[in-house]
Amino acid sequence: MNQTLNDPDDLHGLFPVAVQLVRQVVSIGDAGSLRRWLEGRVAQSNSRSGSLLHTGQITPGQHPVSDAIFSALLPRITEFGALLLGESKTWQIKEMWGNIMHNGGSQSLHNHANCIVSGIVYLTPTALVESRTVFVRALGGQDYKFGNEHAGIFANPFNASRWIAPEAAPGDVLLFPSYLLHEVPAQHEKPRCTLAFNAIPTRLESWGYGLSLHP
C-alpha cells in the first residue's frame, strides 16, 4: 500500500479547545437598539485603556433585547457546556456587561475567573480585523522557553501562538472556555460594541467530590 511520509489519518490533534461562533442570536436591528441603550449606561473606563468603556451589570428585566439574549443563550451555553463537561447540566449566566471601545482603545490580554463558559455578543460588525477577538496560547510558567517563531514559518494549529476569531455580524455570539486568554487589538475606526457574559453550571461532580456553584 502506498503511504505518504505524513499520512493525515495518522495525525491526531490531541485535546482540542472548543470555540464556537453562533450566528444571529438576535437580529442586526435588535443588536443596534441594544447598542444605543448601552451607550447611555457607561459606568466606568477600563483601567488600562481610557478609550474602552464598560457598563454596569446587565440584569434580566432591564431591556427587551438583553432579555431575549439571556433566553436565547441558555440553550446554546447548555449545549456548548456539554462539550466541555461531557454532560448536559443546568447553567446560569451569572454576569453580563457592555463594552464600548472607541478609536485607539484596546482590551489587554486576560481570561475570566470563577466561571466555566464565557461569551461575547457582537453588537457592531467585525469586518476590520482589529475589531476581532484574538485568542492567545497560554504563555507558559516561570521556566525558560524555547521557540521557533519568525516570518519564515508556516502557522498551523500545532505551532500557532494566536488565533483570530472569524468575522462576526451584529447579533452573533462567540462562546469559549473561560480560562482561554484573549485580547482585542487597538481600534482604528468606528466604535466597537459588545456584550460580554460569564456562565456556570449549578454543580460539578467528580467521582464523589462535588462542588455547588452560585452566582
Ligand SMILES: [Fe+2]
Ligand atoms: Fe474577556
